[in-house]
Amino acid sequence: MLDDRQNENSHDAAGDYRGSAADERIDFSRLKRLAGKELLEILRDRRTIVTLVLMPLLVYPLLGTIVNKFMLNSLGNLEEVEYFIAGETELEAAILQRRVTVGNALLESESGPNEASQESEEEDSGSAGKTDRKRMEALIRGKINAEPDFNFVAAKDGEVEKYVGMGVFELGVRVLNKDVLTRQINDFEPIEFELIQLQNSPASQATYEYVSDRLEAFNRKWADEVFRRNQIQMKWPNGTRSLSLESDDEEENTKPSLLTFIPLMLVLMTMTGAVYPAIDVTAGERERGTMEILMAAPISRMALLFGKFVAVLAVAMLTALMNMVAMLMTIYTLGLDPLIFGEQGLSWLTTLTIFLLLLVFAAFFSAVLLALTSFARSFKEAQAYLIPVMLVALAPAVLSLFPDIQMTVLLALVPLVNIILLGRDLVAGQFEGTLIMVTVVSTLLYGSLALGIAGRIFGSDAVLSGGSVGWSEFFPRRDTLQRIPSLPVALLLLVVLFPAFIVIGGLATRIDVAIQTRLWINAVVTVLLFVGLPLLFCRVFRLRIKSANLLFAPKVLAVVASILLGISAWMFIYEIEVYSLTTKRMEVLKEVFDSMKVELQNIPLPVKLLCLAVAPAVCEEFTFRGFLMSAFRRHTPALVAIVVTAVLFGLFHVFVRDALMFERLLPSSLMGILLGWVCLRTGSVIPGMILHTIHNGLLICLAHFESELKSIGFGDAEQQHIPLLWLALGVLPLLAGIGLMFLAAVRSKDRFDGPENVPDQASP
Amino acid sequence: MITVVNLVKRFPSRTQDVIAVDHLTFRVEPGEVYGLLGPNGAGKTTTLRMILGLLVPSGGMAEIAEYRVTENPDEVKRRIGYASASVGVYPWLTPKEMLLFSADLYNVKPTVANRRLEELTDLLDLATFIHQRCATLSTGQKQRVNLARALMHDPPVMLMDEPTLGLDIVASKVVFDYIGHLREQKKAVIVCTHRLEEAQRLCDRFGLLHEGKLRHEGSLAELQSATGQQDLTDMFLDLLAQDLNGTTGPSGSQVGRDA
Secondary structure, three states: OHHHHHHHHHHHHHOOOOOHHHHHOOOHHHHHHHHHHHHHHHHHOHHHHHHHHHHHHHHHHHHHHHHHHHHHHHHHHHHHOEEEEEEOOHHHHHHHHHHHHHHHHHHHHHHOOOHHHHHHHHHHHOOHHHHHHHHHHHHHHOOOOOOOEEEEEEOHHHOHHHHHHHOOOOEEEEEOOHHHHHOOOOOOOOOOEEEEEOOOOHHHHHHHHHHHHHHHHHHHHHHHHHHHHOOOOOOOOOOOOOOOOOOOOHHHHOOOOHHHHHHHHHHHHHHHHHHHHHHHHOHHHHHHOOHHHHHOOOOOHHHHHHHHHHHHHHHHHHHHHHHHHHHHHHHHHOOOHHHHHOOOOOOHHHHHHHHHHHHHHHHHHHHHHHHHHHHOOOHHHHHHHHHHHHHHHHHHHHHOOOOOOOOOOOHHHOOOHHHHHHHHHHHHOOOOHHHHHHHHHHHHHHHHHHHHHHHHHOOOHHHHOOOOOOHHHHOOOOOOOEOOOOHHHHHHHHHHHHHHHHHHHHHHHHOOOOHHHHHHHHHHHHHHHHHHHHHHHHHHOOEOHHHHOOOOOOOHHHHHHHHHHHHHHHHHHHHHHHHHOOHHHHHHHHHHHHHHHHHHOOOOHHHHHHHHHHHHHHHHHHHHHHHHHHHHHHHOOHHHHHHHHHHHHHHHHHEEOOEEOHHHHHHHHHHHHHHHHHHHHHOOOHHHHHHHHHHHHHHHHHHHOHHHHHHOOOOOOOOOOOOHHHHHHHHHHHHHHHHHHHHOOOOHHHHHOOOOOOOOOOOO | OEEEEEEEEEEOOOOOOEEEEEEEEEEEOOOOEEEEEOOOOOOHHHHHHHHHOOOOOOEEEEEEOOEEOOOOHHHHHHOEEEEEOOOOOOOOOOHHHHHHHHHHHOOOOHHHHHHHHHHHHHHHOOHHHOOOOHHHOOHHHHHHHHHHHHHOOOOOEEEEEOOOOOOOHHHHHHHHHHHHHHHHOOOEEEEEEOOHHHHHHHOOEEEEEEOOEEEEEEEHHHHHHHHOOOOHHHHHHHHHHHHHHOOOOOOOOOOOOOO
16 A cells, blocks of 8 residues: 555656646636536537538528518509409490599609509619619518509390409499490590499408599599689688608507518527537537546536536527628618618617627527536437427427517516517617616626536436436435535526525515505515525525525634624725716615615614615525525635625626616625625624624615714715714724624534535434 | 555455455556456446545555555545546536646646646647537547546556457557557556457566456466467357356356446
8 A cells, every 4th residue: 555655756756637626626728628628529510510500501591581572472462453443345445544543643643653663663774673672671671552443344144243242343334324434425424323332342442442542532633624614713721731751650560670680590500500419518428428538527517518508609609790790781682681680780789789789699508508418328319309499499489489578577587488589679779778687697607507407417426327307416315414506506506596586575665655665675685585585495405504505503703703894895885886886877776775875764764674685685695695605606716706706796786676787896896895805704604694684784774874974074065075083983993893894704614525425313 | 666465355245245346456557568368247347446546445455655545545546547438528628727627626737737638639640629518529529638637647547448349440549559559658557348359469467367367377378378378369269168068166146246
């Protein structure tokens, strides 16, 4: 055995391995190399190149041509429609035709040449392609009512009513004063026409209107002529003039929109781009027999999977980029751009935003794919899993094509639908910051969860031995309690918490009750979400409540230190916030807070303290520095754990009621970093709760006693900054607090490290 | 270097649990080549997988350089090289890329990795095809790449599972030379195989595994005196015959999922 040790030492000294401590940290250059290898492998595969390059190059021009042809054909069809007007006799039909023709000429001279004739003029002068484009544009916008041909014929055996009733003719005509038919008549001879139409037939109705409008125009002309001849200055009692306006309200939006097709198409193509690489890097490893190489190596599955994820994402984004380029090129070459993007066209900024949106979606979808394909043992099996998923994914995607579906907060939480709707709204240039934020955050959360699950499944023990992987993988056995939640469980908590927070938080603000009741409702919601959910997760996933949420009794020193930090830290965080804001935004915020102050003025201080200071502080700490911190700390280095929980903490503070306050991101995240540091130092969530409560409580007290403070010379409503004296005084407790925190530190190894599945003996 | 004590693997099944490895105990010292021998399904691969940390043992323990597999899996994996005929290659990568990737898996510094690559290229004569895609390599060439891969991180322990499976005489000779090299380098080696005549030439000590149980263990001379047979094949035939006659009493265990 001595020999063994010497051998070991010589290896370590030679630098052939790095120590285990190095493995704890994320080695980015290694991750880069791992991802690079995966990408190299995927890109060398010809099948990838086909989906990546050839597909978009073929699909879009083809699709564009089809759309083009289809539209022109439908335009042609409209023009080819023929309507028949049948007279009882040939003569009657001829008389009506004569008068309608004159009426038509009169109408045209009244309203100027209509657009149909304008079209034909252009057709003579312009190139054919240009006319096609104009026609199509007009068709899309409904500018031309392509006019059908009206044919005047005689009904067989004079049975007008019979044939109109059968729908053979659109309109029947009968002259009632038959005597005129027997003699020579001029254009102004009074004739009584009976027009026979079919009820509920749009064609018949249209023909009726066509004829009656022209006869009316004829009558008007005749009246004018009579008055002119008799030198009577005449004005019609009901002069009308038509003025048609292009509608700009929802009516336009209810038309099926080509706009939705663009994000839908891009999303679908991004999906197809990711499928093959995802299968290749997971199930493919098993099929090639290389999985054992990976599993026998001292590298975390998560690191391996992350490399694969980056590679799949890169290919998905390359596909997205190729598709975007090919699609836009097709649209511009075929001249479809004004139809789709409107007069102003598509800006670079919008294009970039859509690309970023696709990046978010591709990240999500790649993670989902990896989770699914990690289950599979072969290409075939992976494909069998993916087909239903693609079909399921298509359903909401197609649903989002319905133009009357508006983006809402709720839909912004639904994966895939949110991206497509947001993409549509982005292209149309109408979107809301909150919805973008909700979409991006929720999609990224779902994606991280999927990646966490994938990391758990990929190459797991059961798969290697040929068994099947089930969901039992995620649920530890009944008789053991785990100490610390795993990363996928923590991500699942976030995935549940985030939508619940948005939806329930939104609902709570809509209830129309007194302000005090609302405060109580908010407090209850906060407790349910931020304490109830983690506790529920502890129960479902068999976690020991005390260790999973870091509910350890802190040292007395830690409590003192957190009190000191609580009374001092807020000033500095506030100052940082003030410096990071523009004056304009500052005024807006001041208005918001002033109105809140007025609202809250009459609420008793204890209620405010309980609902706005204690409840949020304690509950938020429970989730962020308890459940989430313990999970992140187990799997990531301390710094990563602190920053990730702090940014999540900051993000939750950005959503205020149904608005976004990005200003809160920085100060809240900074506060989160301080709280995270305190949590890791003390190994407990309780000092953070104390710090957080004092922090919130002080701010509320300051607002409550504003007038009193002002009367004794502290503070000024117009003053933005904290008095220098306060800051100077605040430095002392801040430094003292930080110093004491170092003294109060516990060995975090005892709390956060430790084998994954050791059953907790102490608990029942 | 390698210590296995009372190692058990039980696969749960609906009717009766299948015991693939039944209280296995043995040691392998540095510079020693240990042949873990047995027919198909004897539990050889399952044992290797447990030592590698790919399967969780149902009982007992395995240690590499005093690191327990269940407690310090990464420390154990870092010290093991694994070569098997069933292990594949990445068809779209070149051997060079694949070997450097393997070095990355073991967190070998790039400079060290490049040096190792040169050494192993010489040792296993990879130079002619090191820049070719692995998909275009012959079976023997692929196996050479795999042998090189297992040594990229210069592990003190080497586990080899049926290393000559599907190889012709020339390619098998490469494997034999490789094992000789490992012995010179003072590596502790376990070779699993069912080719007994091969093992007899290669290994210093032997463990005869049958139905998950270690039936005989020792050097060839020790085995010969214990069994009264001259070569390994006859020893195994004896074992099988005994089981059929029921003289030693069947262990009651069934053949596990040994591939």
